[in-house]
Amino acid sequence: MTRKIMIVDLDRCIGCHSCAVACKQENGISLGVFYNKVRTVGPFGNYPDLELYYLPVICQHCNKPECVNVCPTAASYKRQDGIVLVDHNKCIGCQYCIMACPYGVRTYDKAKGVIEKCTLCAHRVEVNEVPACVSICPGKARIFGDLDDPNSEVSKAVREAGSFLHRFADVGNEPGVGYILKSRKWRS
Amino acid sequence: MEIQWTLLIFSLFVSLGMGSFAIVAITELRGIMPGIRLPGAITSLAALGIGSAASYFHLGHPEKIFHILGNIRSGIAQELIVTSIASAVIFVYTVLLWKDSAPDVRRKLALVGLILSPVVPFATGRIYVLAARPAWDTWLLPLMYVASAAVLGAFTMYLWIMLREPDQKTLATVNKAALLGQVAFTVTIAAYLIYVAMAPHPHSSRSVARLLTGDLALLFWGAVVLIGQLGPLFLTWRNMQGPPTSLQAGVPVSPASGGISGAVAATAENRLILAIMGLLCALVGSTAIRMIVYLIGSSVQSYIY
Amino acid sequence: MNNLNLTRRQFLKVAAVAGSAASLFPLGNEVLKGLATAAPAQPSDMKVIQSACRQCYGRCTINGFVKDGRVLKVEGKPGTFSEGTVCSRAFSIPQIMHSPLRIKYPMKRVGARGEGKWQRITWEEAWDIIIPKMKEVQEKYGGHTIVFNNGTGRDQLILMTMQKCFYEMGSTGGFGVGNVCKIANDDVQRRIVGNPxxxxxxxxxxxxxxxxxxxxxxxxxxxxxxxxxxxxxxxxxxxxxxxxxxxxxxxxxxxxxxxxxxxxxxxxxxxxxxxxxxxYDKTFVAQWTNAPFLVKEDGFLLRQSDLVPGGSTDQFIVWDETSNSIQHWDAKAMAWSSSDAQPALLGTHAVPSGKQYRTAFQALADSVKxxxxxxxxxxxxxxxxxxxxxxxxxxxxxxxxxxxxxxxxxxxxxxxxxxxxxxxxxxxAGNLDAEGGNLVRPDTPHSVSAVFQALPPHGKIRKETIANIKKYSLCPGQAKISGEIGGFAAATTRALITEKPFLPRVYWGQTTEPMAGSLDSRQVCEALKKFELTVNVDLFMTPTGELSDIILPAAHPNEVDRIEYPQSGHSWPAANTCSIRQPFVPPPGECRDDVDIIFDLAKRMNVDMGWKDKYHWFEFALAPSKITFEELRKKGHLTRPVTYRRYQTGKLRRDNKPGFQTSSGKVNLYSEDLKKDGWGPLPAYIEEPFSPLSNPEMLKDYPYIFFTGGRSHAYFHSEYRMSPFMREIHPFPTVEINPKTAEKHGINDGDWVYIETQHGRCKQRACLTTAIAPHSIHCDHDWWFPEKPVTDDLHGIFECNPNAIVSNDRVHDPAVGTSNYGGLCKIYKAEDGPPNGIYMTAQQLEAFMPKAPGRE
Amino acid sequence: MNELNTLELEQLFSFRGAIYQLLSRFYRREMDQELLNQLHQLEFEADITLPEILEGNRLLKIFLAQMGENALTDLAVDYAKIFLGAGPTCGEGAYPYESVYTSPDRLLMQNARDQAVAIYRSEDIRLEDSFNEPEDHIAIELTFMAYLCQKTSEAIRRNDEAAANSCLLKQRQFLQDHLLSWVPNFCADVQRIAATDFYKAIAMITYGFLIMDRDMTLGKHSTT
Incomplete structure (x- = not known):
């Protein structure tokens, strides 16, 4: 089995939004729509005793994606390699998956009448390239690979991170993306 | 999340249609009040039509709807299927009624329709039962939608009955039905609120405080409670008292509902006006609670949108 | 013709319309030649072209994906110092290159300045207007009345060719970026350390x-x-x-x-x-700095000539602790008078005449005590x-x-x-040219960073100008900034307003937007209107462009050939790598490479540039690396290894002698140069003029410290406001306010607020964040709105730009012309909301509003 | 139905080609004195009842009758403002490229331009070097139509009905898929932005002519 996944090392992320724009270019996303956004978590505290980190957010490519369960046309589906995709030929734009997504990472592209979201650059993964946001990240904060391969970079990163590996709140969907944060308190 | 008006209209009118048809079906099965069946059935069909049209406009690509059977486990697919079946049943029933033929078939169709009448609103409410949105993740929500359908149906049919000069027995029955529906609605709303208060992943956007004292207080207390619950309750109670003969009927009113009841008493020269007021109150109440459901329907964590 | 179901009646109609047209335009007319029949051009495959990004001066290596003359996308190019990474700005390249707003033809202004009436002209027509006027001004008023302005944009070679060309015409500079850029301090370091x-x-x-x-x-x-x-x-x-x-x-x-x-x-x-x-590192300080040199009462260093009539002025006196006598350092011979000299660092020492002198180091120690x-x-x-x-x-x-x-x-x-x-x-601290410290950038061929340092020798006019700089400078006795021999923006603006010391006549601007980036935008605007001839070379119509007489269309950095060399703020390997920048596609319309435009100008103005064109220059610059430009084009980049303590091996000096490339051959801790420029020979703290400490009574009306200049992750100064991607991730000019401060003024996150100084007010959108102190306010700089019409305050250059509310009438650093772009301010909610007509479908943009301090 | 004879057909395509060329010339570069003089002779009116052409013609006539000494400069300024993005409308000029009107980000060199390149290539023609503009520039697209008209006209002269038909099909297709997909919006922008009646008129006439030509080549009869 393969399980393609992304790990983001938040200690390396400088919140420069380069990934967000790289993604827009790579995937030809409409203006006003993002697959990938960088949130600023903080600053917490009072000046000058502050703490913050940046949180790049994409589709979590959950292990048990609720968006797939609820999609009436099976346009949302999970591939063998773990990537969750939307087949635009089938998507009727009912937006039910947006309701089912715990993280607000799906969006309805009004112009196209379909759901848009991070594809983990599946078209690149298929030709053995990493997603655009991974390849250009100025902090090299993103790691991409196969979690089921114990020798992959992601597997190593997950092992090394230990208890510093964080995930978004799980409501049964088992989010896939992992966030490493050692230097600050995880608050997301 | 933002109010999804197309979906709201869909669920409101489908509920109204199914609620209305339930009463039509009851009259058919029990052989009473034949005069209201045709207007009732047509109202029901029309409501389903309006609801379906709204859902059509909700879709980005309705032309691809044939893919809908791609995932039968999906709440939306189920909702669409039961709505379609119900619409077909009611349509055939209405045609037969129009032609005044095949009474046996009609009775069977009425029975099917009666069974479907809580199922369809339940299905429309069920799609909201999602773990991603803590304020929705309860079966009380679809139950509330069923109760809402009962109220909407009762007050819709009330109007038709009033237009047909009903006898006292019919009136008493319908009054009872409306009262029951309304009480069920109030109870499910109360139960739902208790759930929301205890829901996991608490957040200010989906707190009960937002309803009771926050930015949604006016919508909740005014539209849901006062107009949506107390209004119909009061009107039903008024109806049960028999026709008001004059202003001096002197109904004792509570201070809280004094404004409305005063106005009602002043203008309620006949039951028709009471019926219209009742339907309006039911519509306002059912719309407002649906609006609230959307407004407190924030996801566990919302990052991009 | 079954397909054409035409009636005679319709035919007659077309005939009626077309008959006359046909007489004007018989088929085969010149218009049709626009489509020349030719051998079928094959659809080209996608090409990947290695190049460099110039959206800022980080010059990351990139690959452009090009098909049929169209840039489809850019990606980082791995295997170099930038390791395949690029920032968001790189992705605006295709948008900027293919923007419909690009200026593609030379144009001349037809209406009043700022009225926005333009007429397309040919390049020859443009030169026919520019050259006679420039020649006339040069002859009648002197080359020093020609002002040129180079910004940071596009690249360094543009800057260098501009400087070469205009200084050779007798110009002494003008606006430039010297006083808003690191090169002002580079210049100070040249005097202290020999190089940045x-x-x-x-x-x-x-x-x-x-x-x-x-x-x-x-x-x-x-x-x-x-x-x-x-x-x-x-x-x-x-x-x-x-x-x-x-x-x-x-x-x-x-x-x-x-x-x-x-x-x-x-x-x-x-x-x-x-x-x-x-x-402190005693050996280094004693041996390689001028700290042991003795200092006279007048603040200058003690020389042989001060002790012995007719003595050398290159010999600096020290107290030798070995021999307990005075010895000297000969800056010309680069040698001590005694080979085992142990110069005293501290204390006061008597020379044979009995007079006591402090060491420079003692003076320093006293001054910082x-x-x-x-x-x-x-x-x-x-x-x-x-x-x-x-x-x-x-x-x-x-x-x-x-x-x-x-x-x-x-x-x-x-x-x-x-x-x-x-x-x-x-x-x-002993960190100069030390491992892990700060490496001195030599301007010798030992370093690729020096590829462009060696310039052609000065011509006659230029020599004459430098010799009489007091006469020709726009700021006599001040500001000899590297690259700007006699002017900086504030001085030039003042000269235009006051006509003192003289009135500049001609302005040539390239890769710059002075109204956005210089102090007091409104005064700059007034000043620009006083020129007899204004030429602006740019990719887009900018606020300053709108005031010009002639607009010349520039090529985008990824439409031209260039060597990218290290220049900005990096460490190894970036600081030791030069790389290729080559075109993804040719320039559109009649756009031309900025450098080619300057070479053309030089030729027409009879200026000898030293090299005949940029390629000639490239080959010269690359010669020490024994590589040709075409080889670099294929190879991609060239990296040199790091070496340390090069002051010991002579690699910091052009004459290959150990030491530093300074006036004394040593690090001039004690700077006679800066003293001559109006500074003390040692650094001293000066409080800024409008600060809570220097001007506390002002706090009553203007209670907050106001400053600007934090960098945006989306823009490069005034650039890229026309890129949808960039506007999406940084949609508004944003002022950072501490929530406590905001609360006092009833300001909520996302409100538009006015920031007001004694000089005026500007409007920005509030971002409430504890990342800034409650006593301070920080504004985004250089905002303008390409979507706003020119008739609305020159594309809104004044409304949201904090540089419009800072007066030019303030103290500037006497040596390098820099100034504080901040001061004190007050803030209040803008009841009139956002600026009119700016691009903000709020619903769309609200979500993109970056939270502090994501943008700096 | 009054079928046209060969000579008339040949003439028809020549005429249409001529109009396309004339329109192309208006967008290709600024007006010059010679063309301005010639315009006096131009008769757009005749028996046409299409309101855009009538109104355009009326405006044009007024402009030509009333133009002053600076007419050429005024027209050049207007040209720069409308088509070159140099002027008070900066940021929302009527950029004469199909890509700008059909791509979501309003950029040059997008899919429409690639399609245009492919179509020209299929006809074995390419752009003349001196006109360094993307292939979806309105002047080039209009010229391409003129080119196809010329080809049809020649085919008719040779009595090669198959070639003429195929060429006509191409015209229809290009007109439908390309010119009509954006020129109506473009002309509306020109009318909105233009300061002179001249370019307003040209935009109206362009739009009117394309509509007329569409109906005619598609065999509709709505132009009456």
Whole structure:
């Protein structure tokens, strides 16, 4: 089995939004729509005793994606390699998956009448390239690979991170993306 | 999340249609009040039509709807299927009624329709039962939608009955039905609120405080409670008292509902006006609670949108 | 013709319309030749072209994916210093190159300035207007009345060719970027150390401590962050000095939240601690700096000529502790008078005449004595223990601690002193050209960074101008900034307004937007209107372009050939790599390479550029590396290894003698040069004129410290406001306000607010964040709106731009012309809401509003 | 139905080609004195009842009758403002490229331009070097139509009905898929932005002519 996944090392992320724009270019996303956004978590505290980190957010490519369960046309589906995709030929734009997504990472592209979201650059993964946001990240904060391969970079990163590996709140969907944060308190 | 008006209209009118048809079906099965069946059935069909049209406009690509059977486990697919079946049943029933033929078939169709009448609103409410949105993740929500359908149906049919000069027995029955529906609605709303208060992943956007004292207080207390619950309750109670003969009927009113009841008493020269007021109150109440459901329907964590 | 179901009636109609047209345009007319029948051109495959990004000056290596003359996308090119990474700005390249707003033809102004009436002309017509006028002005009023303006954009070769061309015409400069850019302080470092070492030169890969001042990470070359992060992972410490909790501060091991404009006090404290704790590198200071030189009462250094009539002026006197006698350092011979001399660093020493002289080092020690951490805490508002902690990290890790900075510390009326102090700090700590310290960038062929340093010799007019600079300068006796021999923006603006010392006549602007970036935008606007001829070379119609007589269309950086060489703020390997930049596609319309335009201008103005064209120049620049331009084009890049302590091996000097490329051959800790420029020979702290300490009574009306210049992750100064991608991630001019401060004024996050100084007000959108102190306000700089019509205040150049509310009538650094772009301000909610007509479908953009301090 | 004879057909395509060329010339570069003089002779009116052409013609006539000494400069300024993005409308000029009107980000060199390149290539023609503009520039697209008209006209002269038919099909297709997909919006923008009646008139006439030509080549009869 393969399980393609992304790990983001938040200690390396400088919140420069380069990934967000790289993604827009790579995937030809409409203006006003993002697959990938960088949130600023903080600053917490009072000046000058502050703490913050940046949180790049994409589709979590959950292990048990609720968006797939609820999609009436099976346009949302999970591939063998773990990537969750939307087949635009089938998507009727009912937006039910947006309701089912715990993280607000799906969006309805009004112009196209379909759901848009991070594809983990599946078209690149298929030709053995990493997603655009991974390849250009100025902090090299993103790691991409196969979690089921114990020798992959992601597997190593997950092992090394230990208890510093964080995930978004799980409501049964088992989010896939992992966030490493050692230097600050995880608050997301 | 933002109010999804197309979906709201869909669920409101489908509920109204199914609620209305339930009463039509009851009259058919029990052989009473034949005069209201045709207007009732047509109202029901029309409501389903309006609801379906709204859902059509909700879709980005309705032309691809044939893919809908791609995932039968999906709440939306189920909702669409039961709505379609119900619409077909009611349509055939209405045609037969129009032609005044095949009474046996009609009775069977009425029975099917009666069974479907809580199922369809339940299905429309069920799609909201999602773990991603803590304020929705309860079966009380679809139950509330069923109760809402009962109220909407009762007050819709009330109007038709009033237009047909009903006898006292019919009136008493319908009054009872409306009262029951309304009480069920109030109870499910109360139960739902208790759930929301205890829901996991608490957040200010989906707190009960937002309803009771926050930015949604006016919508909740005014539209849901006062107009949506107390209004119909009061009107039903008024109806049960028999026709008001004059202003001096002197109904004792509570201070809280004094404004409305005063106005009602002043203008309620006949039951028709009471019926219209009742339907309006039911519509306002059912719309407002649906609006609230959307407004407190924030996801566990919302990052991009 | 079954397909054409036509009636005679219809035919007659077409015939009626077309008959006359046909008589004008019989088929086969010239118009149709626009489509020449030719051999079928094959659809081309997607090509990947290696090049460099010039959306800022980080010059990351990129690949362009090009098909049929269209840039489909850009990606980072791996295998170089930028390691395949690129920032968001790179992705605006296809949008900028293919923007419909591009100017593609030369144009002349037909209406009044700023009216927006333009007529397309040919290049020859443009030259026919420009050249006679320039020649006339040059003859009638002198070349010094020709002002040119080079911004930071596009690249350094443009800047250099412009300087070459215009100085040779007799121009003394003009607006330029010298006073808003790191090159002002580079110039100070040239005098102190011989070459820059603060901005570029920090040895990230080997360092133990990084002291970073006024630089977040978003200005340029984000790959620097990788170097910093790897250093941290190795155990190195990052100290960040910044008034704001920037991204760099958030990643730092120690953040010093210094009061804006007070950073020099910190450095002076570090120097004092180095001396009083006896932690300075004695060997280096004694042998390689002018610290042991004796100082006269008049503040100049004691020379042989002061002791012996007719003595040498190149021989500096020291006290030799070995022989207990005076000896000297001969700056010409680059030798001591006694080979085993042990020059005394401290104390006062008597010369044979009996007269007592302090050493320069003693003078320094005396001048910084007051700067204890406690004293610094009073000035900087940083607790003394934090200052001590930072000093410990820097001092205890020296040699091997490096310093790096952004440009914002230049924005001060005492930036010379600051640069001077930093150089002293590095020298005392033994970090100059040391492993892990700050490497001095030589201008010899030993370094690829020097590829463009060697310039053609000066021509006759230029020599004459330099010799009589007082007569020709726009700011006589001031500001000899590197690259600007006699002018800076504020002085030029003043000269235009007051016509003193003389009235400049011709303006040539290229890669620049002075109204956005210079002090007092409105005054700059008035000044620009006074020129007899204004030429602007740019890709887009800019506010300044709108005031021009002639617009010339420039090519985008990825439409031309160039060598990209290190110049900005990086460490190895970036600082030691030059790389290719070559076109993805040819320029559209009649756009031309900026450098070609200058060569063309030079030819028409009879200026000898030294080289016949850019390619000639490329070959010359690459010759020391034994590679041709075409080879570089294929190879992609060229990296040199790092070497240390090159002052010992002679690699820092053009004559290959050990030492530094300075007037004394040593690090001029004690600077006679700066003294001559109006500074003391040693750095001294000066409070900015409009600050809570210098002007407390002003706080009553203007209670907040106002400053600007934090860098955006989406823009490069005034550029890219027309890129949808960039506007999406940084949609509004944003003012950062502490929530406590905002609460006092009833300001909510996202409100539009006015920021008002004594000089005026501007409007920005509030971002409430604790990343800024309650006493301070920070504004985005250089905003204008291409979507606003020219008739609306020149595309809204004044409305949201904080540089429009800072007066030009203030103190400038006498040596380099820099000034503080801030002051004191008040803020209040803008009841009239956002600026009219700006691009903001709020619903869309609201969500894109970056939260502080994501944008700096 | 009054079928046209060969000579008339040949003439028809020549005429249409001529109009396309004339329109192309208006957008290709600024007006010059010679063309301005010639315009006096131009008769757009005749028996046409299409309101855009009538109104355009009326405006044009007024402009030509009333133009002053600076007419050429005024027209050049207007040209720069409308088509070159140089002027008070900066940021929302009527950029004469199909890509700008059909791509979501309003950029040059997008899919429409690639399609245009492919179509020209299929006809074995390419752009003349001196006109360094993307292939979806309105002047080039209009010229391409003129080119196809010329080809048809020649085919008719040779009595090669198959070639003529195929060429006509191409015209229809290009007109439908390209010119009509954006020129109506473009002309509306020109009318909105233009300061002179001249370019307003040209935009109206362009739009009117394309509509007329569409109906005619598609065999509709709505132009009456």
């Amino acid at each position: 070492c603060q901005f570029t030169g920090w040895d990230g890969p080997k360092t133990k401590t990084i002291l970073m001042m006024g630089r977040a990470l978003y200005s340029w070359g984000y790959y620097d962050w990788l170097t910093i992060k790897r250093a941290q992972e190795r155990g190195a410490k990052l100290i960040v000095v910044d008034p704001r909790y920037t991204v760099a501060a958030s990643k730092a091991d120690l953040w010093l939240p210094v009061r804006q404009g007070s950073d020099l006090a910190l450095i002076l404290t570090f120097i004092n601690m180095l001396i009083t704790e006896n932690r 007051m700067w204890t951490p406690e004293k610094a805490a009073e000035v900087t508002w940083v607790p003394a223990e934090k200052i001590r902690e930072a000093a410990r990290l820097y001092i205890d890790n020296s040699p091997g601690a490096c310093f790096m900075r952004g440009q914002k510390i230049e924005f001060s009326n005492h930036s010379s002193s600051k640069s001077h102090a930093i150089a002293i700090m590095m020298a005392l």
